[in-house]
Amino acid sequence: MAPHIKTKMGVLGILKTQLLCHLIICYVFLVSGILINLLQLCTLPLWAINKQLARKINCRLGYSIASQLVALLEWWSGTACTLYTDPESYQLYGKENAIVVLNHNFEIDFLTGWTFCERFGVLGSSKVLAKKELSFVPVIGWMWYFLEIVFCKRKWEEDRKTVVQSLQNLRDYPENFWFLLHCEGTRFTEKKHKISMEVAEKKGLPKLKYHLLPRTKGFCVTVENLRGTVAAVYDSTLNFRNNEMPTLLGVLNGKKYHADLYVRRIPLHSIPEDESECAQWLHKLYQEKDEFQEHYRQNGCFPGPVTSPPRRPWSLLNWLFWVCVLVYPICMFLLQMLLSGSTVTVLFTLLFCLAGIWDVD
Numbered sequence: 514m515a516p517h518i519k520t521k522m523g524v525l526g527i528l529k530t531q532l533l534c535h536l537i538i539c540y541v542f543l544v545s546g547i548l549i550n551l552l553q554l555c556t557l558p559l560w561a562i563n564k565q566l567a568r569k570i571n572c573r574l575g576y577s578i579a580s581q582l583v584a585l586l587e588w589w590s591g592t593a594c595t596l597y598t599d600p601e602s603y604q605l606y607g608k609e610n611a612i613v614v615l616n617h618n619f620e621i622d623f624l625t626g627w628t629f630c631e632r633f634g635v636l637g638s639s640k641v642l643a644k645k646e647l648s649f650v651p652v653i654g655w656m657w658y659f660l661e662i663v664f665c666k667r668k669w670e671e672d673r674k675t676v677v678q679s680l681q682n683l684r685d686y687p688e689n690f691w692f693l694l695h696c697e698g699t700r701f702t703e704k705k706h707k708i709s710m711e712v713a714e715k716k717g718l719p720k721l722k723y724h725l726l727p728r729t730k731g732f733c734v735t736v737e738n739l740r741g742t743v744a745a746v747y748d749s750t751l752n753f754r755n756n757e758m759p760t761l762l763g764v765l766n767g768k769k770y771h772a773d774l775y776v777r778r779i780p781l782h783s784i785p786e787d788e789s790e791c792a793q794w795l796h797k798l799y800q801e802k803d804e805f806q807e808h809y810r811q812n813g814c815f816p817g818p819v820t821s822p823p824r825r826p827w828s829l830l831n832w833l834f835w836v837c838v839l840v841y842p843i844c845m846f847l848l849q850m851l852l853s854g855s856t857v858t859v860l861f862t863l864l865f866c867l868a869g870i871w872d873v874d
């Protein structure tokens with residue numbers, strides 16, 4: 514490689530680890546996010562007049578928030594996303610509603626999931642059965658309120674009514690959506706795995722090596738309420754190459770990961786209607802998922818053909834748009850402070866700028 518190219522890449526790499534860059538990224542995300550949340554609030558009166566139009570507008574607004582984090586993964590960190598799936602199913606991704614059943618092992622599961630949504634054009638309308646606490650997270654949680662995300666307290670007696678109602682609301686959703694379910698209900702840890710396998714033993718269910726015992730209520734109620742609306746279940750298993758445990762901070766620092774996602778499309782009509790049979794079906798699915806994980810450990814890849822979807826420019830363009838809109842005013846503000854003539858203001862501004870440039874490593 515020519516030395517000047519190597520140096521250029523090195524400079525970019527160093528830039529990605531700089532606190533100042535991180536501060537700018539966070540500032541752009543937070544300020545644009547709050548602005549978009551406010552715009553979403555403005556669509557409230559429209560819901561009464563034209564609900565479907567309000568939903569479509571909110572999908573676009575939601576896209577503008579979520580795709581910034583996606584841009585961070587696919588453009589800033591350059592993380593590669595490989596999809597293992599059969600070509601016939603590939604043709605249908607993004608063109609139908611689906612329930613996505615995904616393992617939950619990594620901090621950036623949600624971001625990788627979003628990245629696949631982006632590549633198949635369903636990012637703005639993507640849904641999830643999420644824990645209630647996430648609805649209070651500024652920007653993302655508030656955005657989710659307008660995107661009709663289904664929240665649960667993970668106490669079935671309290672959730673039953675609200676989850677069913679929220680799922681019923683999605684029956685006439687005007688955009689194709691993927692509904693994500695982490696049936697394990699929480700992120701995998703060795704401790705949780707041990708407890709969950711004790712539950713499996715008590716219930717006479719086969720042990721799982723790589724997954725927690727799935728909670729079946731959420732899955733069964735989702736299948737029941739979205740039957741006729743959703744075409745298939747996408748059984749998805751995610752791993753990262755080289756046993757990496759990726760983090761959001763790693764992504765922010767520009768660290769490149771490699772995600773491998775194995776997806777099987779299972780038509781919804783092949784899933785039993787009876788609740789206990791449906792639960793049994795899910796347990797069997799998780800035993801199969803365990804086998805796929807074993808295959809990955811043994812071979813470093815999933816079975817089946819590789820058909821990686823290309824990244825699209827929209828997430829990057831949206832991000833650059835917000836950077837242009839929001840970085841200029843803050844630069845002007847800092848300049849004004851520096852030119853203010855007040856020693857205290859100038860000192861504080863300089864200190865602030867230096868703190869940003871300072872290399873914490």
Ligand SMILES: CC/C=C\C/C=C\C/C=C\C/C=C\C/C=C\C/C=C\CCC(=O)SCCNC(=O)CCNC(=O)[C@H](O)C(C)(C)COP(=O)(O)OP(=O)(O)OC[C@H]1O[C@@H](n2cnc3c(N)ncnc32)[C@H](O)[C@@H]1OP(=O)(O)O
Nearest residue numbers: 623626629639643644667668669693698709726728730731
């Ligand atoms: C082509 C590309 C394809 C795919 C691309 C991939 C993805 C993209 C898709 C979409 C992206 C969209 C969005 C992504 C963005 C963000 C996501 C972010 C965050 C979400 C993460 C979460 O919040 S996870 C937590 C919340 N979700 C869940 O919990 C869902 C699963 N849980 C359930 O379904 C539960 O049933 C419930 C929540 C509905 C109710 O829970 P509860 O516990 O009250 O009731 P249960 O009946 O389920 O449980 C009690 C029974 O469980 C037994 N038990 C006790 N202890 C355990 C244990 N440790 N493990 C297992 N089981 C246990 C207990 O004995 C009870 O048994 P019974 O026999 O009595 O029923």
Ligand SMILES: CCCCCCCCCCCCCCCC(=O)OC[C@@H](O)COP(=O)(O)O
Nearest residue numbers: 538539542582585623644647650653698699700
């Ligand atoms: C651009 C600058 C970066 C700004 C930071 C953005 C942060 C976005 C946070 C979005 C959070 C959305 C998803 C979080 C996933 C998550 O939290 O899943 C919860 C599950 O594990 C279950 O949790 P638990 O069982 O309670 O451990």
